[in-house]
Every structure is written in C-alpha cells, then in structure tokens.
Amino acid sequence: MTVLMQNKTKTEWTFRGNGGLVAASAITVRGVLSRVMESLDGDDGRVVVPLGQGDPSTFLCFRMARIAEDAVVDAVRSAEFNCYTPTVGLKISIGDIADHLSHDHPHKLSPDDVYLTIGGTQAIEVVVTAVARPGANIFLSRPGYPCYVARAALCGLKVRYFDLLPNEGWEVDLERVEDVADANTIAMVIINLGNLCGIVFNYQHLKEITETARKLGIMVIADEVYNHLAFGDMPFVPMGVFASIAPVLTEGSLSKRWIVLGWRLGWVATIDPNGFLKDAGVVESIVGFLNVSPDPATFVQAAIPRILEKTDEEFFSKVLRTLREAVDICHDKIREVPCLACPKRPEGPMFAMVKLNSSLLEDVEDDLDFSVKLAREESVVVLPGIALGTKSWLRITFADEPSSLEDGHQRMKAFCQRQVKKRHTGSTCSSERGCNL
Ligand SMILES: *Cc1c(COP(=O)(O)O)cnc(C)c1O
Numbered sequence: 404m405t406v407l408m409q410n411k412t413k414t415e416w417t418f419r420g421n422g423g424l425v426a427a428s429a430i431t432v433r434g435v436l437s438r439v440m441e442s443l444d445g446d447d448g449r450v451v452v453p454l455g456q457g458d459p460s461t462f463l464c465f466r467m468a469r470i471a472e473d474a475v476v477d478a479v480r481s482a483e484f485n486c487y488t489p490t491v492g493l494k495i496s497i498g499d500i501a502d503h504l505s506h507d508h509p510h511k512l513s514p515d516d517v518y519l520t521i522g523g524t525q526a527i528e529v530v531v532t533a534v535a536r537p538g539a540n541i542f543l544s545r546p547g548y549p550c551y552v553a554r555a556a557l558c559g560l561k562v563r564y565f566d567l568l569p570n571e572g573w574e575v576d577l578e579r580v581e582d583v584a585d586a587n588t589i590a591m592v593i594i595n596l597g598n599l600c601g602i603v604f605n606y607q608h609l610k611e612i613t614e615t616a617r618k619l620g621i622m623v624i625a626d627e628v629y630n631h632l633a634f635g636d637m638p639f640v641p642m643g644v645f646a647s648i649a650p651v652l653t654e655g656s657l658s659k660r661w662i663v664l665g666w667r668l669g670w671v672a673t674i675d676p677n678g679f680l681k682d683a684g685v686v687e688s689i690v691g692f693l694n695v696s697p698d699p700a701t702f703v704q705a706a707i708p709r710i711l712e713k714t715d716e717e718f719f720s721k722v723l724r725t726l727r728e729a730v731d732i733c734h735d736k737i738r739e740v741p742c743l744a745c746p747k748r749p750e751g752p753m754f755a756m757v758k759l760n761s762s763l764l765e766d767v768e769d770d771l772d773f774s775v776k777l778a779r780e781e782s783v784v785v786l787p788g789i790a791l792g793t794k795s796w797l798r799i800t801f802a803d804e805p806s807s808l809e810d811g812h813q814r815m816k817a818f819c820q821r822q823v824k825k826r827h828t829g830s831t832c833s834s835e836r837g838c839n840l
Pocket of ligand 1: 521524527594598628658664668669
C-alpha cells in the first residue's frame with residue numbers, strides 16, 4: 404500500500420455501495436417524503452403540519468394505554484428479561500398472540516403458528532423473503548404499501564399489480580388478478596384495514612379474494628397491522644376466517660392499534676388448517692429467516708401478555724372516537740377545495756386518498772410537484788400518490804390533533820386558492836406569499 408502511494412499509483416478500490424438499496428429506498432414512503440420535506444421553508448416561522456406520515460404517537464389525544472406502559476416498565480425492572488429470546492419469540496408471548504388471533508376466526512392457532520418480528524415492517528421482510536424464489540412474482544395492490552415493492556426488489560421477486568377500484572369502494576379488481584396471474588405467481592398481498600384509502604373489506608369480498616387465490620393456487624398475505632381500527636359501519640373481518648379456502652399468512656403489529664409505533668413489536672401468523680404452507684416449506688423458511696435475524700427487544704416481548712389481556716376497552720373506544728372526529732374534519736375540509744376529491748369517506752385509519760385535479764391549478768404539474776410546493780409555501784407535508792403507485796393522488800393522514808388538522812387543511816386550501824387564482828388571472832406574480840418561488 405505504502406509503496407503504491409509512493410509510486411503515485413492510484414489504487415482501484417474493489418468495494419462500492421449497493422445500488423439496489425438506493426433504488427429500493429427511493430420508492431418507500433420515507434424516501435419520497437424526505438424529498439418533499441427537503442423543500443420545507445425553515446424560515447417560515449410556522450409549525451410544520453405533518454399530514455404525510457401517520458404517526459399519531461406524538462399527539463396527546465392519542466396517548467397510549469397506561470397499562471401497556473406499566474407492562475413494559477415492570478418487565479424492564481424485573482431484570483428477568485435482559486436475555487436473548489428463542490428465535491420465534493418468548494413462548495408465553497407467542498402463545499398469547501395465538502389466543503388473541505384465535506378469538507376472531509374458527510381456526511384455533513397454537514404458539515407454533517406465530518413468529519415475533521421487529522414490528523410489522525420486519526413481518527413484511529420475513530414473509531416476502533420466505534416465499535421469494537427466482538422467477539417468481541407477487542401480486543401487490545395499487546395503491547399499495549411501498550415497503551412490499553422495495554422488499555420484493557431486494558429479494559429478486561418480480562411484482563405484478565392489481566388495482567383497487569376507487570369508484571367501487573376501493574375493492575380489489577379480481578378479474579384483473581385472474582388475467583394477469585401466471586404459473587409463477589405465488590401470493591397476493593391484501594391490506595385490510597386498508598390504511599391507504601381507509602377501506603374495510605366486507606366478508607363477501609374477502610371470501611371472493613381467497614376463492615380467487617385458490618383458483619390460482621396462490622397464498623394470501625394478509626397485512627392486518629391495522630386490525631380492529633374500523634370506525635365506520637363495517638366491522639373488521641380477519642382474512643384467517645377463510646384460511647380453509649386458501650392458506651393465509653397474517654402480519655400484525657402492536658404499533659398502530661396501541662399507538663406505540665416505536666416499540667417495534669410485530670408478528671407473522673400462519674393460518675393454514677390444511678397444512679399447505681408447511682408442506683411447501685414456507686414455515687421452515689420463516690424459521691430459517693428468523694434464525695439469522697435479530698429479535699424484538701426481550702422486555703417488550705415480555706410485556707405482551709399484559710398488553711393484550713389487560714388493555715382497557717375504553718382506550719380503544721377513545722382512539723376510534725378521536726379518529727372518527729378527525730375524519731370528519733378532513734373530509735369536510737377537502738370538500739371545500741375544488742381541485743381535491745375524496746371518493747370514499749374513510750372508515751378506517753389513518754389516511755384518506757385524495758384525487759388531485761392539477762389542471763385547475765396554475766403551476767402544479769402533478770402530485771409530487773403539488774406536495775413539494777405545498778411544503779415550501781405552507782409548511783404542510785402530504786404524501787404524493789406516486790410513492791404508492793398512484794399518480795395524481797395524494798395521501799393525507801387525519802391521525803393528528805384536531806386543531807393542527809384544521810390548520811393544515813386551511814393552509815392547503817389557501818395554497819390551492821392562490822393557484823386557481825393565478826390560473827384565472829394569468830398572473831405569475833403578486834404580493835401573495837409564495838408566488839415568486
Ligand atoms: C405501518 C404499516 C406496517 C408496518 O408496521 P410497523 O409495526 O410500524 O413496522 C405494515 N403494513 C402497513 C400497511 C402499515 O401501514
């Protein structure tokens with residue numbers, strides 16, 4: 404090395420960053436949001452209204468259940484949980500999750516059917532990695548949760564899309580699923596409750612989804628990290644109810660229902676009374692994955708039984724009440740703005756998908772441009788639909804404090820009004836805020 408330097412020979416380093424990771428992260432919510440947030444005007448002096456990412460844990464009105472806090476504190480203080488845990492999780496905790504999930508459907512789960520993960524995000528990683536094989540493809544919804552796209556890309560799994568139909572209550576376009584599937588399609592991901600459009604699929608539709616999966620010989624990956632957060636008329640029905648039709652891998656998490664997004668505790672459950680997943684080696688692959696990956700913090704695992712068994716119903720009802728009020732504010736405010744439309748009032752958390760008609764606005768090209776300019780001029784952050792595979796849409800969270808929501812929507816309205824006015828007057832500059840940006 405020293406000799407090379409003395410000879411002024413340039414060393415050709417053999418290492419370089421993994422470009423695949425950079426490409427995959429560009430299509431995650433965080434990746435796109437950070438592009439929007441770069442345009443926030445730091446000198447604005449106003450509080451930023453974050454309507455892009457749904458993390459209500461920072462708002463007082465969404466303060467998590469006291470019992471959950473105590474369960475974690477006691478687990479830490481006991482000094483019994485400073486150890487590693489078994490690969491699949493603490494026995495008592497997976498047993499409790501198995502019981503918890505078994506309440507909701509006819510298939511009684513055993514602890515052997517449940518695997519703890521570091522949040523719902525790692526549950527996605529586990530599931531996608533466990534089924535990935537060369538040449539295979541997986542079905543994802545559009546709009547969808549971008550983490551699946553990124554994870555599939557990292558695992559070399561191809562992606563096929565089916566649409567959720569905005570004018571049919573965002574139901575799955577099952578005909579398209581049948582048309583596009585081929586012999587290499589292995590699974591379809593169904594997010595219910597759908598956090599993107601606030602959808603709650605009904606019993607019949609979920610049944611049809613599993614029947615389609617059976618026809619195609621594919622499994623259903625049910626992302627239920629938002630389970631039981633439905634606040635409209637439609638009750639939440641877990642996909643596991645239909646597991647005798649097609650095998651179901653369910654992903655769950657404490658994050659959203661208990662509003663502890665940073666605790667990083669999730670799970671995967673195999674709901675498969677006919678044992679197809681086991682026969683196909685999927686169960687073995689899940690355990691294999693967990694054997695080579697870290698586990699959720701032991702004291703959080705240890706707190707699970709108390710959290711699941713003892714959380715007061717009043718906590719859940721308060722969250723649902725708060726969300727219901729929040730959705731009213733969001734929905735009413737959006738209706739006041741002509742260039743925005745929300746085809747279906749959300750019945751589940753925490754977002755509304757809002758159609759953007761940028762042709763009514765002067766210098767807004769598309770959803771990304773709208774989000775960037777809105778952040779710059781009004782310090783309001785929303786997620787452009789492009790991050791979810793749906794251009795010309797915006798995803799707006801309503802899981803925020805009511806006064807902040809009102810303020811955010813007011814600013815968004817002001818932004819749109821300025822843009823409409825410019826279009827009509829043809830002016831490109833006036834004394835109004837932001838127009839010379
Ligand atoms: C938030 C979310 C996850 C990830 O859950 P975490 O527990 O926060 O990691 C997975 N799927 C969907 C649809 C989500 O919205």
